[in-house]
Amino acid sequence: MCSLILIYLLILLKIINMKKLFLNLLVIFICSVVSSAQTAPTKYWIKFKDKNNSPYSISIPAAFLSSKSIERRIKQGITIQENDLPVNSWYIDSVQNTGAKVLTKSKWFNAVTISTTDTSVINKIMKFPFVVNVEKVTKYKKKNIEKDIDIDFSENNAKKNEEKKDQKDLSTSQEYHYGKGKNQIEMLGGIYMHNHGYRGEGMTIAVIDGGFYKVDKLSIFDSLWINKQILGYKDFVSPNGNVFNEATHGMSVLSTMGGNLPGQLVGTAPKANYWLLRSEDTNSEFPVEEDNWVAAAEFADSVGVDVINSSLGYTEFDNGYLSHTYADMNGNTCRVTIGADLAVSKGMIVVNSAGNSGNDNWKYIGAPADGDSVLTIGAVDPTGDYAAFSSIGPSHDGRVKPDVVAQGLNTYVVSSNGSVYTSNGTSFSSPVMAGMVACLWQANPNKKNTEILDAIRKSASQYNEPDIYLGYGIPNFPVANKILSEFNTCCKPSENSFNLFPNPFTNDLIVVLNVMNNDKANIELIDIKGKLVFSQENYVLHKGCNYIILDTLNKINKGSYIVRIRTFVNGNSFSHKVIKS
Numbered sequence: 001m002c003s004l005i006l007i008y009l010l011i012l013l014k015i016i017n018m019k020k021l022f023l024n025l026l027v028i029f030i031c032s033v034v035s036s037a038q039t040a041p042t043k044y045w046i047k048f049k050d051k052n053n054s055p056y057s058i059s060i061p062a063a064f065l066s067s068k069s070i071e072r073r074i075k076q077g078i079t080i081q082e083n084d085l086p087v088n089s090w091y092i093d094s095v096q097n098t099g100a101k102v103l104t105k106s107k108w109f110n111a112v113t114i115s116t117t118d119t120s121v122i123n124k125i126m127k128f129p130f131v132v133n134v135e136k137v138t139k140y141k142k143k144n145i146e147k148d149i150d151i152d153f154s155e156n157n158a159k160k161n162e163e164k165k166d167q168k169d170l171s172t173s174q175e176y177h178y179g180k181g182k183n184q185i186e187m188l189g190g191i192y193m194h195n196h197g198y199r200g201e202g203m204t205i206a207v208i209d210g211g212f213y214k215v216d217k218l219s220i221f222d223s224l225w226i227n228k229q230i231l232g233y234k235d236f237v238s239p240n241g242n243v244f245n246e247a248t249h250g251m252s253v254l255s256t257m258g259g260n261l262p263g264q265l266v267g268t269a270p271k272a273n274y275w276l277l278r279s280e281d282t283n284s285e286f287p288v289e290e291d292n293w294v295a296a297a298e299f300a301d302s303v304g305v306d307v308i309n310s311s312l313g314y315t316e317f318d319n320g321y322l323s324h325t326y327a328d329m330n331g332n333t334c335r336v337t338i339g340a341d342l343a344v345s346k347g348m349i350v351v352n353s354a355g356n357s358g359n360d361n362w363k364y365i366g367a368p369a370d371g372d373s374v375l376t377i378g379a380v381d382p383t384g385d386y387a388a389f390s391s392i393g394p395s396h397d398g399r400v401k402p403d404v405v406a407q408g409l410n411t412y413v414v415s416s417n418g419s420v421y422t423s424n425g426t427s428f429s430s431p432v433m434a435g436m437v438a439c440l441w442q443a444n445p446n447k448k449n450t451e452i453l454d455a456i457r458k459s460a461s462q463y464n465e466p467d468i469y470l471g472y473g474i475p476n477f478p479v480a481n482k483i484l485s486e487f488n489t490c491c492k493p494s495e496n497s498f499n500l501f502p503n504p505f506t507n508d509l510i511v512v513l514n515v516m517n518n519d520k521a522n523i524e525l526i527d528i529k530g531k532l533v534f535s536q537e538n539y540v541l542h543k544g545c546n547y548i549i550l551d552t553l554n555k556i557n558k559g560s561y562i563v564r565i566r567t568f569v570n571g572n573s574f575s576h577k578v579i580k581s
Helices: 002-015 020-038 067-075 089-096 119-126 153-163 182-186 190-195 219-226 249-258 288-302 335-345 426-443 449-458 477-485
Strands: 042-048 101-106 111-116 131-138 204-209 230-235 273-278 307-310 349-353 375-380 404-407 411-414 420-423 497-501 509-515 519-527 532-541 544-550 559-567 573-580
Touching: 042 119, 042 288, 089 101, 089 111, 101 288, 111 119, 111 288, 119 131, 131 288, 182 190, 182 404, 182 426, 190 426, 190 477, 204 249, 204 288, 204 426, 219 230, 219 249, 249 273, 249 411, 249 426, 273 288, 288 307, 288 335, 307 335, 307 426, 335 349, 349 426, 349 449, 375 426, 404 426, 411 426, 426 449, 426 477, 449 477, 477 509, 477 544, 497 573, 509 519, 509 559, 519 544, 532 544
Parallel strands: 204 273, 204 307, 230 273, 307 349, 349 375, 375 404
Antiparallel strands: 042 111, 042 131, 101 111, 411 420, 497 509, 509 544, 519 532, 519 559, 559 573
């Protein structure tokens, strides 16, 4: 390339009779520019030995954690630990002084990720007594990158609020017109939760993804901007980047949670607050993205996030020798998995897609979906059946994965032109679930993250007989809410069993029925005079535990009743006395 430029310049400069000296200088300059453009940085992960002589102290957490982050820990009895302390600044300065560029920092791993074009820099870093490990996490791969653009968040937000100040708040109504996305939220009992006032208010969700193209412009996100529900955004791939010029993936993911376009698509948590965090470089796949993910999760922790949605997964990389194996999916090997479990240990809930490898040679879940503390989400079709692309379990050490499932086939999302259309992937079943997790936690603000997760699994359709495809099955969030607030039991898997709660009840009654085979049933409510006051026919029962919500009993009179259930196939009959108070 340099030689071609030289030839062109010789012809041009001969024509215009420029001096030879100027020609030589110009050629040298251009060749040096071309040469530097072809030399690109390699990225490395640098792990430090300790946090000795840190200016921070675990006894003064307000110096490095937000009040919301500290409050989250206090509510759940979580202590501040050494891995909460920032990385020593003088370690970082020493690394930077070698000529390396520090990209991200990790206090949980006591490490930094750097980039450099000079291998001698790495030799210098390895000689530092406080450095214990240096690991290459990417090899440069040429790609087309648009120029990064700096955006001042406060000015951008103020401008949007000024432009939209006369628009109506789309989220004030108690009842939503869900439009095309009704099935994906109704499957989880989300409409019931919304109608009871749980729409994500007061909860903060971090969306860790590959970009949020046009989220600052599309009308489906207007209410998030108007109500200042987007708390901020940050790019961990290109620190000065504009996340709204990057990939569309995060945009579609966000629409399933925070979207609010009545009559077309309403998300599962339209009143939650959001942080938009870019960790994924969609042009390539290297382990450095795991480090970006950890940095994003640490940031989410520090600003007080409650729920992380991560529609990302890591298995195989562009450089094959860096790739993971299924044996690595044991919950304790991949850095991103360890980071996700650490995030949960700080009191957050991490909701992660299982992956879309069900039809591939890999077929299993990826990382961090293999984390033992991660709520891993598989995909089903609109009828609740397994979607063939959804990655399967178990984890390599035999744990149930995925944990639960949601609609990931023909899921409605927003497109870059603002229209609502269907898309497929656990990338979308995960945020559908994450929004509901936020609503459930809103309803039970004094519960620990582990209690929320436990109730979600217990409420699921095949809790007693999980499998490698659906895990514990499709959760029922109204039931999970009841488990957390009033009732803490599940079916007996070895026998037909029947229970109900709460008893006495005021409005809603939940029937808990375990059956040994798939069946159908009629459900009846009979008063003390033998009069039938309520019936529900042909209710489909799945083998295992079934939670049946009777939410239309608010108009019946107070008094004693008998709930009777009769199954069709097996001819079983159950009855239980209940009191309406």
